[in-house]
Structure formats: C-alpha cells, structure tokens
Amino acid sequence: MDSYFSKKIVTFMAITFSVLVIGTIHLGDSVFFSNKLETKTESKTDSEINPLKNFASKPKNSIDFRLPKNLLPNSYSLMIQPYIGTNDTWDNNKTFTFDAEIKINFTCVISTNKIVLHALDLELDADSFTIESEDDKTGLNIEKTFTTDEVKNFIIIKMSKECLEESQYILYMKYKGLISSNLYGFYRSSYKDVNGKIFHLASTQFEPTEARRAFPCFDEPAMKANFKLTMKRHRNFTSSLFNTPLVRNTTEGEWIIDEFDWTPKMSTYLVAFVVSNFKFINSKTSSNISVEVFGKSEDIENGNGEFALNETKNIIEFLENYFDVKYPLSKSSKSNFGHVNLVKTQVAVPDFSAGAMENWGLVIYREDSLFFNKKKDTIYDKQRISSTISHELAHQWFGNLVSPAWWNDLWLNEGFASWVEYLGTNYTHPEWRDLDYFYVKKLSVMELDSLESSHSVKFEVNDPSEIDSLFDEISYDKGASIIRMMNAFLTEDTFKKGVSNYLKNYSYDNAEQDNLWQYLTEQAYLDQSLDKSLSVKTIMDTWTLKKGYPVVNVIRDYQNKQIKLSQNWFLLNPTNKIKNTDEYNQYKWYIPFTFTSKESPDFNFETRPYWLKPDDKELILETAKIQSDSWIIGNLRHASFLRVNYDTNNWNLLINQLNNDHTVIHPINRAELLDDSFNLGRAELLNQVLFLNISKYLINENDSLPFFPAFNALDFISMFFDDDSETYDLFKNFFIRILNNTYKRLNWRDVDETDLDLQLNTLSVMCNLGLNDCIDKAKFYYKNWIDNDIPLKRNFKSVILTSVIKFGDNRTWFELYEKAISTIDNLEKLRLFKGLASSKDPSLLSFLLKKSRDLNVIRLQDSTSIISYVASNSFGKRLAFDYLVENWNELVERYGAFSFTLPTLIDSIIKTLNSNYYLKRLDDFIERAQDLGVAADAFKQAIEKINTNIRWKEKNLDSIHNWLKDNS
Numbered sequence: 001m002d003s004y005f006s007k008k009i010v011t012f013m014a015i016t017f018s019v020l021v022i023g024t025i026h027l028g029d030s031v032f033f034s035n036k037l038e039t040k041t042e043s044k045t046d047s048e049i050n051p052l053k054n055f056a057s058k059p060k061n062s063i064d065f066r067l068p069k070n071l072l073p074n075s076y077s078l079m080i081q082p083y084i085g086t087n088d089t090w091d092n093n094k095t096f097t098f099d100a101e102i103k104i105n106f107t108c109v110i111s112t113n114k115i116v117l118h119a120l121d122l123e124l125d126a127d128s129f130t131i132e133s134e135d136d137k138t139g140l141n142i143e144k145t146f147t148t149d150e151v152k153n154f155i156i157i158k159m160s161k162e163c164l165e166e167s168q169y170i171l172y173m174k175y176k177g178l179i180s181s182n183l184y185g186f187y188r189s190s191y192k193d194v195n196g197k198i199f200h201l202a203s204t205q206f207e208p209t210e211a212r213r214a215f216p217c218f219d220e221p222a223m224k225a226n227f228k229l230t231m232k233r234h235r236n237f238t239s240s241l242f243n244t245p246l247v248r249n250t251t252e253g254e255w256i257i258d259e260f261d262w263t264p265k266m267s268t269y270l271v272a273f274v275v276s277n278f279k280f281i282n283s284k285t286s287s288n289i290s291v292e293v294f295g296k297s298e299d300i301e302n303g304n305g306e307f308a309l310n311e312t313k314n315i316i317e318f319l320e321n322y323f324d325v326k327y328p329l330s331k332s333s334k335s336n337f338g339h340v341n342l343v344k345t346q347v348a349v350p351d352f353s354a355g356a357m358e359n360w361g362l363v364i365y366r367e368d369s370l371f372f373n374k375k376k377d378t379i380y381d382k383q384r385i386s387s388t389i390s391h392e393l394a395h396q397w398f399g400n401l402v403s404p405a406w407w408n409d410l411w412l413n414e415g416f417a418s419w420v421e422y423l424g425t426n427y428t429h430p431e432w433r434d435l436d437y438f439y440v441k442k443l444s445v446m447e448l449d450s451l452e453s454s455h456s457v458k459f460e461v462n463d464p465s466e467i468d469s470l471f472d473e474i475s476y477d478k479g480a481s482i483i484r485m486m487n488a489f490l491t492e493d494t495f496k497k498g499v500s501n502y503l504k505n506y507s508y509d510n511a512e513q514d515n516l517w518q519y520l521t522e523q524a525y526l527d528q529s530l531d532k533s534l535s536v537k538t539i540m541d542t543w544t545l546k547k548g549y550p551v552v553n554v555i556r557d558y559q560n561k562q563i564k565l566s567q568n569w570f571l572l573n574p575t576n577k578i579k580n581t582d583e584y585n586q587y588k589w590y591i592p593f594t595f596t597s598k599e600s601p602d603f604n605f606e607t608r609p610y611w612l613k614p615d616d617k618e619l620i621l622e623t624a625k626i627q628s629d630s631w632i633i634g635n636l637r638h639a640s641f642l643r644v645n646y647d648t649n650n651w652n653l654l655i656n657q658l659n660n661d662h663t664v665i666h667p668i669n670r671a672e673l674l675d676d677s678f679n680l681g682r683a684e685l686l687n688q689v690l691f692l693n694i695s696k697y698l699i700n701e702n703d704s705l706p707f708f709p710a711f712n713a714l715d716f717i718s719m720f721f722d723d724d725s726e727t728y729d730l731f732k733n734f735f736i737r738i739l740n741n742t743y744k745r746l747n748w749r750d751v752d753e754t755d756l757d758l759q760l761n762t763l764s765v766m767c768n769l770g771l772n773d774c775i776d777k778a779k780f781y782y783k784n785w786i787d788n789d790i791p792l793k794r795n796f797k798s799v800i801l802t803s804v805i806k807f808g809d810n811r812t813w814f815e816l817y818e819k820a821i822s823t824i825d826n827l828e829k830l831r832l833f834k835g836l837a838s839s840k841d842p843s844l845l846s847f848l849l850k851k852s853r854d855l856n857v858i859r860l861q862d863s864t865s866i867i868s869y870v871a872s873n874s875f876g877k878r879l880a881f882d883y884l885v886e887n888w889n890e891l892v893e894r895y896g897a898f899s900f901t902l903p904t905l906i907d908s909i910i911k912t913l914n915s916n917y918y919l920k921r922l923d924d925f926i927e928r929a930q931d932l933g934v935a936a937d938a939f940k941q942a943i944e945k946i947n948t949n950i951r952w953k954e955k956n957l958d959s960i961h962n963w964l965k966d967n968s
C-alpha cells in the first residue's frame with residue numbers, strides 16, 4: 001500500500017515546511033508560512049500535567065487472534081453478483097448488496113472437527129453449507145449452522161467427525177454481503193461525467209484484514225492460495241476487473257458473466273475486483289507484458305493515462321533487471337494451475353483511502369496518483385504519480401511474490417517498496433535527483449523516531465486493531481532509510497544479488513526478516529563486502545528490534561591527530577527521565593560510520609565504513625594526514641540513519657568552509673549539517689544558535705536540498721513568536737535576507753525543472769512572510785485571471801491562491817469558494833480549498849471545518865485534508881484542535897479503519913502546539929475518550945512533542961532573540 005499522506009501531507013501553514021520536506025516534491029501545492037505564538041497568555045509550567053499517565057492506566061489485553069493451523073487453504077473459487085445502484089432489474093432492498101457463492105479447497109493438516117474461518121459483516125446461508133472430500137471415503141458431513149467469535153472475526157463450523165490428515169476437502173457456501181459506503185472491503189464509489197450524469201462503481205481494498213468482508217477466508221498473509229473469480233455484472237456496467245485476465249464471458253438475460261483465470265498462489269489481502277464503466281488504454285513492455293490503464297472515460301479520452309502507461313512500462317523493465325526476476329505474474333511454476341496469463345492492470349478509482357494498493361496484477365490508485373493532466377497538473381503531480389507507480393510495482397515482487405509471514409514483518413514490505421520507488425523514478429527521471437532528495441524527504445521520520453513514544457520497525461501485534469497501526473511512517477520511511485543504509489554498507493551490487501536470491505528462493509511463499517538477512521550475509525561474504533566477524537542479522541537486529549537511533553559524537557584530539565567516536569541514543573526531549581537509567585546507557589547500535597576531510601573531500605555513498613559496535617565505549621581512529629585546521633565531516637550523504645555531533649572547533653571549521661565555498665561539501669551533507677545542528681540544539685546537546693550561525697551561508701546557496709531542513713527549522717522557531725513582537729520582526733528580516741538572492745534570481749520567471757522546487761518554496765515563504773513585492777505580483781496574476789481570463793500558470797497557482805486569500809478580502813474568498821464547489825476536477829478542488837484555508841477570518845475557517853464532512857462538497861477520501869489545511873494556519877489552529885476533540889467519536893467512525901488517516905490528522909493538528917493549555921485539554925480528552933484505537937500512538941507522540949516544545953520555549957527564546965538582534 002502506498003501511504004498517500006506521506007506523499008501528500010497536505011498542508012500546514014504552521015508547519016509550513018514539513019510540507020516542503022515531505023510533501024512539496026510530490027504535492028506541488030504551495031506552502032505557507034505564518035506561524036506565530038498563540039496570542040493567549042499561557043500559565044507557567046504545571047509539573048502536574050502528565051497526560052501519558054492515561055495511557056499507562058489503560059493497558060492493552062493481548063489476545064491470541066490467529067487462526068488455528070489445522071486447516072490450510074489451497075484454492076478459492078468465488079462467484080459474486082453485485083447490485084450496484086438502483087435498477088429495474090432488482091428490488092430496492094438489494095441495492096448496494098451482493099449475492100455470492102464460494103468453494104474453498106483446503107487440506108486437513110492436523111485433524112479437527114472444526115472449520116475456523118474469517119468472515120465479517122456477511123450473511124451466511126447455513127442451509128447451503130456442504131462439504132466434500134476429494135476422495136469421498138470419509139463420509140464427512142457438516143452441520144447446517146455455525147457460531148461466531150466477534151472479537152477475532154471468526155466463524156466456526158462443525159463437521160460430523162474429524163477430518164483426515166493430509167486429505168483435501170471442498171467447503172461450499174452461499175452468502176450475501178454489503179457494498180459498503182466506507183472505503184474498505186467491497187465498497188462503492190460514484191462520479192459525475194461532464195454532463196452531470198452520475199455513474200456508480202464498486203471496488204475493493206482488502207489490506208490488511210478486510211478481505212473477510214467480501215468472502216469467508218483464511219485471512220492471514222501466510223495462508224496463500226489460488227483464486228478464481230466469476231463476476232456476474234449487470235449489463236449497465238461495461239467491465240469487471242480481477243487480478244488475472246478474463247478467460248470467458250457469457251450473457252444471461254440482463255447479466256454478463258465474466259470468468260477470470262486462476263491467480264498464482266497468493267495472500268488474501270492482494271485479491272481485488274472492480275466493476276465499472278471505465279475505459280482503458282494499453283501497451284506492451286519490451287518483454288511482452290501487456291500493460292493497461294483504466295479510469296473514467298473523460299480521463300482516458302483526454303490522454304490523462306498516457307504518462308502512467310509509459311511510466312509503468314519503463315519501471316517494469318527496470319525492476320525486472322534490478323531483481324533479476326521476470327515480472328511475477330507471467331507463469332507460476334509452483335502453482336497447480338499451470339500457466340497464468342500476464343496483464344498488469346492499473347485502475348484509478350474516484351474514492352480511495354490510501355495512495356494506491358498493490359493488488360497483484362490489479363493495482364488500484366487514487367485518481368491523482370495515476371492520472372496526469374498535461375494542461376493543468378504540475379511537475380509535483382507528475383512526480384507523485386511516478387513514485388507511486390514505482391512503489392506499487394516494487395511490491396509485485398517484494399510483498400506479492402514473497403510475502404511477509406505475518407504482519408510484524410510488514411516494515412520489510414513497505415520499507416523495501418519505499419526505497420525501491422526512488423530507484424525506479426531515478427531510472428525514468430534522473431533529472432529529478434530523487435536519490436539525493438531521499439534524505440530530506442525523511443526528515444520527519446527522524447523527528448518522530450527521536451521520541452521515547454516511537455516504536456521499533458518490527459514489533460509484535462497483540463490485538464487486531466494494532467495491525468492497522470503498523471502502516472505508519474516508521475514502517476515506511478524508517479524502513480526505507482535502514483534499507484538504504486544496507487545498500488551503502490553492503491554496496492549496491494551485493495545488496496541486489498542478495499535480494500534477488502532471496503526472491504527466487506521464496507517465490508510464491510512467505511518469509512521473515514531473518515530469511516533476507518541470511519541471503520544478504522551469504523552474498524556479502526562471497527563478495528567480501530562484509531567482514532566475517534559481522535553478519536547482517538547482528539547489525540540489523542539493532543536497527544529493527546528497537547526504536548530510535550543514535551547520535552555519533554566525533555571528538556577530535558587535534559594534538560595527537562586522532563578522532564574518538566562514541567554513541568548515545570538520540571532523544572529529542574532533553575529532560576527525558578530515561579536518560580538517567582541503565583537502559584539508556586546500554587541502548588546501542590552496530591553503526592557503519594564514514595567520514596571525509598578537507599584534505600581530500602570524497603562523498604562516495606559506498607565509502608567503506610568503520611564499525612562502531614555496541615560494546616565499544618569509544619572507537620579511536622588515527623588521522624595522521626588531517627591537519628588540525630582542517631574540518632572533518634561524518635556520515636557521507638547521510639548513508640546511516642543517525643545524527644553526528646562534533647567538538648566546537650570542528651563545527652566552526654565546517655561553518656568557515658560553508659561561508660568560503662560551500663560547494664566543497666556535498667549538498668546532502670550540507671542539509672545534514674543544518675538538520676543535525678538544529679535537532680542537537682533542540683535536544684540541548686548543542687547551543688541552539690549554532691544552527692542559526694550555519695544557516696547564514698544559505699544566502700549563497702543555489703541548491704534546493706539544504707533549504708529543506710532550514711525551512712523546517714526556521715518554521716519551527718517562528719511558531720513561538722507573537723505576531724506583532726519585535727522578535728518576530730527581527731526573525732522575518734533575517735529570513736528575508738537569507739532568501740533574498742534566491743528570490744531575485746528565480747522570481748516568477750519560467751525556470752528549469754532543477755530550480756522549480758526552490759523557486760516555488762521561496763515564493764511561498766516570501767509571500768507568507770508578507771514581502772510586498774511577492775504579494776503584489778500574486779494579486780496581479782490573480783486579477784488578470786478573474787478580470788481578463790488569463791489562466792494562472794499551473795505551478796504558481798497554489799502560491800497565488802494562498803497569498804490572495806491570506807492578504808485579500810472576503811469577496812475574493814467567496815469567489816474562490818464558488819469555484820471550489822463547482823469544479824469536477826478533484827485535484828483542482830483541493831488546491832482551491834487549500835487556498836481558502838489560509839484565510840485569517842475564524843468564521844470562514846469554521847465554515848470550512850463544517851464543510852469538511854459534507855460529502856456533496858468534498859470526497860470522503862479528502863475530508864481530513866481540509867481539517868489539516870485549517871490546522872496549519874495559525875488562525876485556525878485552535879479551531880482545528882476543538883474540532884478534533886469535539887468530533888472524535890464521529891471521526892473514529894468515519895476514518896477509524898483507514899490506517900493512515902487519523903494519525904496523520906492528529907499529527908498535523910497537534911504538533912505545533914506549545915502550551916500547557918493544550919496539554920491540559922488533551923489530558924482531559926484522553927481521559928474521557930473511549931477508544932483511541934489506531935491513533936493511540938499518535939496521541940502519545942503528540943503529547944511528547946508538546947512537552948518538548950514547552951521546554952524548548954523556556955530554554956531558547958531569549959538567546960534566539962539576542963542572536964537575531966546581534967545579527968540584524
């Protein structure tokens with residue numbers, strides 16, 4: 001699955017630049033900058049407030065919710081007849097339900113008289129139950145009734161006697177189900193065409209545990225089987241789609257019966273089907289794989305699918321080479337069902353909770369993650385599409401061909417796809433420099449993982465609801481970061497070969513992280529890229545089985561020409577109590593550490609590392625060739641997931657180099673110096689103003705990479721200042737001075753793709769800081785659009801809209817609102833809503849919050865984005881907070897089952913808060929809340945962030961004020 005929100009974290013006027021970091025590249029929407037202190041005076045620290053206590057008092061009961069291992073499925077043969085919308089052919093009470101029949105072939109592995117299966121919200125017809133033995137010698141009967149276990153979603157059917165071990169049986173049943181209005185299981189969606197005609201469709205989203213809502217099944221990833229579907233669709237719908245191609249269709253009155261081929265052996269969560277009136281385009285890869293793109297007819301007719309089609313072809317070719325395994329659905333050698341035809345279908349549906357889902361052979365996308373409109377969409381939209389396709393295609397091998405044995409290895413799936421997506425887009429678009437951008441797009445997970453309330457990438461799930469919470473930034477972004485780290489220390493060549501051997505060995509099967517470690521270690525020994533005293537498992541267990549990451553302290557002995565390396569667990573909160581414990585002192589990693597120096601700067605990604613081991617109190621390196629007035633810099637291109645701290649002298653040597661000629665240092669390392677110094681300052685491991693000293697060199701910076709952490713940090717600092725304070729004025733002036741050269745150089749001109757990103761961010765920041773020249777130009781373009789019908793340049797659209805709303809009048813607001821509610825272009829609608837959310841008028845912002853749940857105005861998949869837009873505006877922060885706590889139960893009901901949605905929403909609302917007022921209100925809220933469910937972790941993390949913010953404010957505001965004064 002692709003977490004749409006990490007690509008399109010929508011919004012944040014407050015955390016303006018988090019959007020830049022994670023989102024802008026893929027978002028394309030403008031960003032905001034207006035982040036001031038809450039105007040309300042807050043009381044002093046109240047040491048009594050510790051909302052985490054509420055979490056401590058509600059321990060989770062761990063239950064065994066796994067299926068018994070007595071029976072194993074071999075195949076499912078499924079017939080579904082959906083009643084989509086109203087129609088003369090069926091009764092109204094059948095509308096949005098389906099009738100179905102299923103035959104499940106299973107093997108009795110350990111004899112039992114019970115069949116235990118998953119099924120949820122299905123109406124089973126017990127009278128229809130039959131069981132047949134393949135050899136028919138056992139004379140088995142089945143009871144025409146069943147019991148259920150609501151918590152585990154089990155149905156339990158009794159057989160007349162125990163099944164014979166190693167015998168195969170076929171269970172048959174009829175049932176009915178709902179085509180839900182939520183975005184999971186078998187669900188419905190609709191859209192209007194240009195003439196206003198409404199079309200319905202039905203689609204699926206089964207990962208992780210929703211297949212059981214569409215058919216009774218052994219719904220665990222390791223219980224792989226072959227699947228076959230017969231879809232009985234009404235002739236009003238032009239097609240149905242399944243994981244495999246259609247083999248036959250026949251007509252029966254009003255109904256068309258589509259029969260599809262058998263799938264290879266695969267997990268239930270990867271099954272998918274769609275019934276719609278979509279049109280398609282198709283093509284073939286050089287290895288003869290047929291590729292299709294399906295969607296609304298106007299999108300297909302406008303050519304909006306062309307980019308995706310082409311991208312898919314190229315990325316499949318790249319991945320076949322990269323993995324050295326042909327596209328998996330071609331032929332399933334281990335399948336009992338022989339040859340499987342090969343199609344790679346991608347379909348865009350108008351309502352989808354994630355960004356996309358990698359169903360084997362039938363990948364389902366959000367429309368804006370697949371369709372590119374050449375006339376309207378921006379480079380960021382194009383990049384989001386390319387990386388989403390690349391991510392989903394990587395899963396066809398990593399996840400689909402070889403699947404996790406259980407959900408606690410999910411990180412391997414998602415981390416891997418989240419890393420390989422960068423390789424894919426780098427192959428098709430090297431000019432985007434995605435491999436360089438990787439680091440700055442993962443800054444947010446480095447912040448998250450420096451909280452004590454973070455969790456390890458691999459962790460046990462004790463409760464069904466915890467499976468959903470595994471789909472988070474840690475699995476995706478930290479997972480990808482530590483896989484990238486392996487690429488560096490093993491070398492790309494060794495890594496690729498090891499992965500390829502692993503995929504070949506576990507094809508159509510399941511595996512755990514230890515299995516991958518074994519293949520990588522074997523290859524590394526063979527290639528001599530890892531010392532035999534180490535193994536990938538020894539190293540990676542320290543990165544995957546515990547949370548957090550280290551800071552490496554680099555202390556130079558200038559006289560003896562040595563450097564001393566040591567490590568500590570990096571915790572953002574300087575007063576964290578755990579720091580005084582043995583646990584903290586023993587919390588260590590196997591660290592691959594690289595460095596270079598002024599003498600011969602070499603920033604090669606695959607530089608052979610020194611190993612700083614958990615037992616090394618200190619690692620001393622001789623550096624005879626490095627002069628005492630030369631700098632050294634560690635963690636080349638941020639290959640390792642950690643921070644580096646230096647002695648003061650070395651920091652100063654680095655600052656001198658940046659000021660004299662920053663290009664000597666690689667752009668990723670320049671970004672790293674900024675982000676590390678800022679966060680080491682927050683953790684009180686370094687004076688916070690050192691970061692400001694470093695950031696002064698940005699006056700001469702032309703590369704957009706280092707601006708990402710700088711914007712992030714400066715945005716963070718700005719949220720503590722009062723709007724009309726002297727400090728804020730000083731701060732604004734400092735910021736404008738840093739950006740002024742870039743602003744003048746790029747301005748509103750048409751620039752190359754390489755400069756576009758920096759240009760848009762600069763415009764956005766400058767306008768939001770209130771630079772008159774910037775606002776005047778935005779208003780000028782806007783007026784030309786409204787009065788003279790001269791279209792806004794698509795790249796500048798978001799910057800212009802947010803600026804004219806923020807600095808404009810109510811008439812402008814309503815003008816745009818009319819446009820927002822009338823457009824049928826969903827991406828355009830979101831851009832307009834984002835602009836509307838930058839208003840300073842609380843009544844308009846409250847109005848937007850109300851509209852966020854009006855499905856006539858905004859699609860369910862997008863409604864939390866509207867709330868986040870409002871939260872990111874300093875004038876809307878409190879409104880969004882109130883909205884969250886007052887509407888919590890409703891929000892859980894609407895979005896509780898979408899793994900990404902609520903945690904992302906909470907983070908966007910809460911992370912900029914920095915007062916005891918909010919801490920207290922959160923405390924009350926959590927105490928009262930019945931069910932935090934999938935969002936429990938997000939609340940814990942939010943509370944830790946607020947506490948850290950409060951401490952930061954007390955500690956740093958005065959010194960920053962003084963620094964700004966001295967440097968004005």
Ligand SMILES: [Zn+2]
Binds near residue numbers: 001002003391413417
């Ligand atoms: Zn994924």
